[in-house]
Amino acid sequence: GQRSSGSPINSSQPQSFAIVSFKWDHVKDPYVITLWILVASLAKIVFHLSHKVTRVVPESALLIVLGLFLGGIVWAADHIASFALTPTVFFFYLLPPIVLDAGYFMPNRLFFGNLGSILLYAVIGTIWNAATTGLSLYGVYQTGIMGQLKSGLLDFLLFGSLIAAVDPVAVLAVFEEVHVNEVLFIIVFGESLLNDAVTVVLYNVFESFVAIGPENVTGIECVKGIVSFFVVSLGGTLVGIFFAFLLSLVSRFTKHVRIIEPGFVFIISYLSYLTAEMLSLSAILAITFCGICCQKYVKANISEQSSTTVRYTMKMMASGAETIIFMFLGISAVNPEIWTWNTAFILLTLVFISVYRVIGVVLQTWILNHYRMVQLEIIDQVVMSYGGLRGAVAFALVVLLDDNKVKERNLFVSTTIIVVFFTVIFQGLTIKPLVQWLKVKKTEHREPKLNEKLHGRAFDHILSAIEDISGQIGHNYLRDKWSNFDRKFLSKLLMRRSAQKSRDQILNVFHELNLKDAISYVAE
Amino acid sequence: PCNQRPHPLSPLSFSPTVTSEQIEHLHRRFKQLSRDQLTIRKENFDSIPDLEFNPIRGKIVHAFFDKRNLRQASDGLADEINFEDFLTIMSYFRPIEMNMDEEQLDRFRKEKLKFLFHMYDSDHDGKITLQEYRNVVEELLSGNPHLEKESARSIADGAMMEAASICVGQMGPDQVYEGITFEDFLKMWQGIDIETKMHVRFLNMETIAHCY
Numbered sequence: 146g147q148r149s150s151g152s153p154i155n156s157s158q159p160q161s162f163a164i165v166s167f168k169w170d171h172v173k174d175p176y177v178i179t180l181w182i183l184v185a186s187l188a189k190i191v192f193h194l195s196h197k198v199t200r201v202v203p204e205s206a207l208l209i210v211l212g213l214f215l216g217g218i219v220w221a222a223d224h225i226a227s228f229a230l231t232p233t234v235f236f237f238y239l240l241p242p243i244v245l246d247a248g249y250f251m252p253n254r255l256f257f258g259n260l261g262s263i264l265l266y267a268v269i270g271t272i273w274n275a276a277t278t279g280l281s282l283y284g285v286y287q288t289g290i291m292g293q294l295k296s297g298l299l300d301f302l303l304f305g306s307l308i309a310a311v312d313p314v315a316v317l318a319v320f321e322e323v324h325v326n327e328v329l330f331i332i333v334f335g336e337s338l339l340n341d342a343v344t345v346v347l348y349n350v351f352e353s354f355v356a357i358g359p360e361n362v363t364g365i366e367c368v369k370g371i372v373s374f375f376v377v378s379l380g381g382t383l384v385g386i387f388f389a390f391l392l393s394l395v396s397r398f399t400k401h402v403r404i405i406e407p408g409f410v411f412i413i414s415y416l417s418y419l420t421a422e423m424l425s426l427s428a429i430l431a432i433t434f435c436g437i438c439c440q441k442y443v444k445a446n447i448s449e450q451s452s453t454t455v456r457y458t459m460k461m462m463a464s465g466a467e468t469i470i471f472m473f474l475g476i477s478a479v480n481p482e483i484w485t486w487n488t489a490f491i492l493l494t495l496v497f498i499s500v501y502r503v504i505g506v507v508l509q510t511w512i513l514n515h516y517r518m519v520q521l522e523i524i525d526q527v528v529m530s531y532g533g534l535r536g537a538v539a540f541a542l543v544v545l546l547d548d549n550k551v552k553e554r555n556l557f558v559s560t561t562i563i564v565v566f567f568t569v570i571f572q573g574l575t576i577k578p579l580v581q582w583l584k585v586k587k588t589e590h591r592e593p594k595l596n597e598k599l600h601g602r603a604f605d606h607i608l609s610a611i612e613d614i615s616g617q618i619g620h621n622y623l624r625d626k627w628s629n630f631d632r633k634f635l636s637k638l639l640m641r642r643s644a645q646k647s648r649d650q651i652l653n654v655f656h657e658l659n660l661k662d663a664i665s666y667v668a669e
Numbered sequence: 670p671c672n673q674r675p676h677p678l679s680p681l682s683f684s685p686t687v688t689s690e691q692i693e694h695l696h697r698r699f700k701q702l703s704r705d706q707l708t709i710r711k712e713n714f715d716s717i718p719d720l721e722f723n724p725i726r727g728k729i730v731h732a733f734f735d736k737r738n739l740r741q742a743s744d745g746l747a748d749e750i751n752f753e754d755f756l757t758i759m760s761y762f763r764p765i766e767m768n769m770d771e772e773q774l775d776r777f778r779k780e781k782l783k784f785l786f787h788m789y790d791s792d793h794d795g796k797i798t799l800q801e802y803r804n805v806v807e808e809l810l811s812g813n814p815h816l817e818k819e820s821a822r823s824i825a826d827g828a829m830m831e832a833a834s835i836c837v838g839q840m841g842p843d844q845v846y847e848g849i850t851f852e853d854f855l856k857m858w859q860g861i862d863i864e865t866k867m868h869v870r871f872l873n874m875e876t877i878a879h880c881y
Contacts, residue, residue, distance in 0.1 A: 595827055601866075604866060607725070607788075608869055613719045613723075614714070619869060
């Protein structure tokens with residue numbers, strides 16, 4: 146019979162009705178994804194069976210090694226790298242939950258209290274790291290040690306800018322198990338979040354410079370680059386704040402739709418991420434500030450059960466995403482096609498990022514200590530330098546590079562993989578003993594006592610008063626002004642009337658203590 | 670140019686890092702508040718607009734005139750204070766320096782806590798009684814219009830019980846806790862570093878004071 150050439154030729158026509166059939170192609174994509182998630186989660190269970198191992202080795206390192214192992218199996222079976230951490234999946238599905246979780250549970254007072262320091266490290270520190278690493282690598286390249294590379298100054302600067310940024314996912318994963326004191330943690334973690342604006346701008350600027358060619362880079366282009374930094378960072382923040390406002394307002398009216406209340410938190414926050422991404426602004430900043438700004442109002446408005454649901458879902462998604470990221474970092478590494486080895490380049494990159502990080506931290510801390518009330522000591526600086534981990538963001542950015550424009554893309558990818566593995570595994574393994582050896586001040590896990598809260602409140606008022614009396618604008622004055630503004634306008638607009646009444650921190654602690662007393666009384 | 674009579678600044682009050690610049694600045698501020706007089710009275714503090722909204726304004730202003738804070742031998746309240754007294758009070762809020770040793774830090778801490786203690790102990794009897802504590806808590810929470818007096822009272826009672834359990838431990842059924850003495854107060858604050866929390870940065874020289 147005539148058969149059109151386009152249709153597949155069935156050698157075996159079905160002869161009768163098939164009761165069941167194996168429809169692999171039908172379910173292939175969601176099945177594979179779900180299987181990987183299952184494997185990652187099972188791996189977590191297995192790791193935590195051995196308490197001895199998890200106390201020493203950070204989970205992220207174990208997951209990377211597992212990924213390497215699994216990647217090896219897939220490679221051996223198929224000889225193609227069929228699974229890898231693609232930038233699209235990473236930036237659209239894996240990174241947002243982690244950053245949202247960070248923003249929504251950010252200790253705001255601590256964050257804004259140290260914002261100056263955080264911004265300095267995030268902006269100046271990242272620019273310093275990028276510039277020094279890129280220029281040094283270029284300088285060494287000129288001496289010929291690295292052999293012949295098809296890269297110019299701009300390529301090196303591009304590489305420097307993507308390898309420079311401290312990674313929030315890695316910092317969270319490692320510091321979570323180390324428990325340093327909260328000021329130290331918030332500075333390193335805040336830096337890793339806020340440096341996204343710098344990374345995005347530097348990466349885009351240098352990528353386009355490489356594309357248009359070094360001859361066409363004029364002063365105007367550089368000025369445009371500087372302007373774009375401000376636009377990207379401030380724009381991203383404003384997008385986040387706008388969506389936070391929207392989310393808080395919506396949560397005010399969800400009283401009768403309690404079941405879907407939690408959904409709004411995720412959907413609107415995700416929209417803020419995508420909107421910023423669409424406008425080529427900093428998406429990480431957008432979703433971070435969305436979480437930071439909406440926390441107070443959303444937590445006040447939604448019901449207890451919704452609050453619990455939001456918390457657990459967020460933590461689950463963030464933890465799941467983190468697990469998958471690290472496992473796939475391992476799997477993606479097993480891809481001989483991309484492996485390009487250049488000892489000098491790789492070794493020097495590792496040396497430069499470590500050394501310049503230390504120098505950068507020391508210099509900036511020296512400047513900051515003139516302005517900070519609580520000084521950052523040598524020990525803090527050691528932890529900050531050592532905790533400058535690189536992670537999946539750098540990997541995703543390097544994989545995004547177009548190897549028609551950036552000729553040495555494979556070398557960059559290989560180096561980035563090695564850098565990420567080194568920081569996450571080696572530094573992750575050794576940071577805990579280092580922290581213990583240096584006797585770094587740890588977090589105080591203390592129940593907030595009623596007296597503490599009361600006196601804390603008294604302090605705020607006393608310090609504000611002293612600042613008023615001595616006639617100066619300080620942190621306390623600003624915080625006071627903000628909470629007045631918030632109480633008079635924002636809370637009235639964004640919080641349910643019933644919530645406004647009962648939202649007092651001291652009252653909350655009091656109620657909690659009463660509840661505990663009542664429970665223990667009944668139990669006796 | 671300072672046209673006030675020179676006064677000795679006792680070395681115990683000030684650390685070497687309170688610079689003459691900062692003292693100059695505070696002096697200018699003092700003159701503004703005192704309207705170029707040599708002393709300030711309580712009424713002069715009314716000219717600070719932002720202070721009005723502060724719930725514990727009364728206690729804070731009171732603290733400036735409390736003779737115990739002014740390191741004077743006698744007790745009670747002064748009617749007016751001069752610049753040296755003003756500086757003495759401000760010195761309670763200076764930040765810690767990196768080069769302080771254990772003993773200095775301890776003394777520093779005790780000073781700050783004593784200031785706080787005097788603020789709570791309004792009848793100057795060396796003990797914070799339940800009534801005084803209730804007073805403080807009511808004032809602190811008066812900023813929140815939605816909170817009733819009853820709640821404030823219960824909170825104060827709860828806090829007092831908590832303090833009692835820290836200071837005295839388990840009390841018998843007929844034991845009465847009379848009040849928080851300074852030693853008990855110190856015990857409550859053990860482990861919490863007040864040195865890093867109770868200070869004001871005297872760096873910012875540009876002030877809004879010129880507005881009024």
